[in-house]
Amino acid sequence: MNARQLEVFRAVMQTGSVTAAAKLLNVTQPTLSKILRHAESQYRLTLFETVRGRLVPTPEAEKLYPHADRVFRDLASLRRLVGQIRDGEGGMARLAVSASVAATIGAEAVAKFHARRPDAHLAFHALPALEVAEKLRSREADLGLTLSPVMAASLETEILGYVEMAALLPDGDPLAQLAEVGPQDIVDRPLISFGSDSHFGQLQDAAFAEKGLERRVAIEIHTGASAPALVGAGAGVAIIDRLLAETAGRGTVWRPFRPRVEVPLTLVLGDMPPSPALVRMLAADLRAAAAARLGGADG
Missing domain, CATH: 1.10.10.10 (Winged helix-like DNA-binding domain superfamily/Winged helix DNA-binding domain)
Structure with a gap:
């Protein structure tokens, strides 16, 4: 055609x-x-x-x-x-990030990038993790940042650090009196979380099983970004990544989830960037923002 x-x-x-x-x-x-x-x-x-x-x-x-x-x-x-x-424009870079890191590491890196290159055009996509990978595979994005594994031979990945899971609670919840929250504390509470067919869900299943308990999800979500509103409305408690929990806002409070469950923060590079210099610059800003938040990739 x-x-x-x-x-x-x-x-x-x-x-x-x-x-x-x-x-x-x-x-x-x-x-x-x-x-x-x-x-x-x-x-x-x-x-x-x-x-x-x-x-x-x-x-x-x-x-x-x-x-x-x-x-x-x-x-x-x-x-x-x-x-x-x-037209002699400054070029373009396209970034796709998991919704949970968009408001923290993603936003901080973009702000630094724009300050250094105000002439460049940046496309910023906050998406579910699976769509981040698809954006890169279809060459609609040059870089990706995600908390879920990306399996694609054509894509290069780099672990920038590790993010622990946290329990997100309604403000004033009795569990907020605890320093840490574990499966035994929430097993009988309505749980807002990912299904067992997801990477996050499987990790949480293992944490519950370690305590001899079965994880039962009352409200299944497909992106962590939907959890804070549900918790704030009193629908239940959630297990989400700490970056998202820290930015959940009013009506919620978070506590570390134990046993400790960590997910890798992964930088994903597409195979055909339209402006390599800009893409490398944005990748460097993402690495710096991740290091400032997480302290590197040592786990």
Whole structure:
């Protein structure tokens, strides 16, 4: 497909109709339909069928879409880079971070980076850990910072330090009188935490099992950033990373969780940075912010 056909195909897949796609691309419906028909004829594929008055993608279109979407985003990234080179701009770096570290190490590193390079454009994405890895694999980010393992042969990883887990409690909770909180203290309380199919959940399962207890999750979360509001509203207690617990805000208090459970803070480097010098500078700022918070990678 040429670039225009790709754009039209992607728009129809995303909006579900020719009318909506034409509006999105600011073209007439007949023009868009003509481009779509020409693509189908050129490649001898039927991409869409009308079923009960609705436009439905064919299996072939469904198979093509993820690849077409990736190519379209790569083209958009290339156009932005060409424009930056043409206009003499300071370049661009793209950072994807786990939501729990966005407000601490991520924010501190970005502030330092921007102070040093105010001419550079920085894209800052705070996401669930799995989406951080996907951003890097799809080359939509140059660097990642996450508390969950990243398994991808094309990505380079570096452990910057270790973050311990903490128990997050409602303000005024009797458990706040304790210096430390363990599984035996919260086993009968509504627990806000990750499922056992996640890295965090498996580590917590092991900590409970060490005390001869079974971890029972009352409210399952998929990103730690949702826990503080739930705890603050009185929905239960949570086990989250200490960085997030420290920034949870009013209505909550945290205590160290014992037995000690630690997760590695991992810097992830993509395989095709658009501006290597800027990316290296941002990576250095992330390392410095992590060292200031955590004291290095010794655990």
